[in-house]
Amino acid sequence: MWGSALAGASAALLALTAGGGSASADPVSLTQKYTCKFPIINNDPIEAAITTDMPATMKVGETVPEYDIKAVTKVSARAAQGLGVLGAVTLEGKATADVVVTQPGGDGNLPIKVVNTVAKANIPNPAAPFEVTATGKSPGGLLTWGKAGEAAFDVKGLKLHNMIARDADGKPVQLPPNGDEFTADCTLDAGQKTLLHKMTITGGGGQDPTDPPTDPPTDPPTDPPTDPPTDPPTDPSDPGDPTDPTDPAGSGGIPASDGGTTTGGSGSSGSDVNTQLTSGSGGLAATGTSGIGLMLAAAGGLGAAGIAAFHYLPQRIRRGGQAAS
Structure with missing residues (x-):
């Protein structure tokens, strides 16, 4: 036991004098x-x-x-x-x-x-x-x-x-x-x-700071961010392209069933209404918009005919009475 203790003490002394x-x-x-x-x-x-x-x-x-x-x-x-x-x-x-x-x-x-x-x-x-x-x-x-x-x-x-x-x-x-x-x-x-x-x-005892990391950074996601909508929302202030014959708002009229254009009354009320319907958030489908515009134009035509009849028929009746007498 004393021999082991002396050997251990000698080893410790040698390690100490060896520096650190x-x-x-x-x-x-x-x-x-x-x-x-x-x-x-x-x-x-x-x-x-x-x-x-x-x-x-x-x-x-x-x-x-x-x-x-x-x-x-x-x-x-x-x-x-x-x-x-x-x-x-x-x-x-x-x-x-x-x-x-x-x-x-x-x-x-x-x-x-x-x-x-x-x-x-x-x-x-x-x-x-x-x-x-x-x-x-x-x-x-x-x-x-x-x-x-x-x-x-x-x-x-x-x-x-x-x-x-x-x-x-x-x-x-x-x-x-x-x-x-x-x-x-x-x-x-x-x-x-x-x-x-x-x-x-x-270079042992840990990675050399001058060496590149063994594990490269994680690859970026393969799926890119979702693309923005290809058709931006319609600008309410944009009256449309007047040169486009298929644009109801730009032509001032209503597409006819035979591919032509039917004007809506004597003013631009039909065109204005059609433009308001196709603008705003999201808009309406082109076919639905044309149908609504056609109905509105027809309603305007019927109203105009009623007004004409209201003024014309009384005069015709009076003239007929005078002739009979």
Whole structure:
């Protein structure tokens, strides 16, 4: 049981030191030379060896975890001498690395800052070169790979800040003109490599956002919308086409049974009535309209004959009486 527990603890420790719990991570490293501007001694060289564990491959859709970073920096004997003459016996602080992530598939570059804590280191006396160790974690859980391709991690710069030199009593040593803390800006020496790691991003683990969807959109309905009525409603204000001989409204008369046209009385009342019947909402059938117009015209003719008889017969009767007498 104790053996199993120890094995499990060892596996967990290895997964943690592999960076973000990735069991497939591989050791990567980069050594760079910088020139930093220190108090009192001004420009002085340092050499930083960066190590971490990162996977060789990841998949589209996966989020980059945080990685444990370690940087061991070599400081010159000259720097140790300059700090020692002021009574400093230890050195500690912060170191921030400028890292540029080249995203795959042409998604551009992402500049990030990785802050590391410089552990307290003893300054040798007599003066000699010494090392300071910085540890930290890269930002994790932020960047998700969106495309397949190759990603790159380049270290482009370094800055030492919040650096504190302490005396034997643990009190900060004043380093003019900085006070208790100082900052050392560092410049990467010419010709130095910057590539820390390359990573291949594969298209697995979900669909590549650059690929077209596998299921095309649903086809539009095959049946087009219902066509509008081919015969628009008759406009009541349209008197009709006067050139059309079959149009009762335009001819001013009524179609006769033999195909000719019979005029309706002395005015246009027959035509007006016929037009009103054929207009409006929906209208009437042509044959029904012609029949109604014919009946109306006949009624008008009978009325006219009755009126004539009303005036003519009395006169005829009187003339007949006078002749008889």
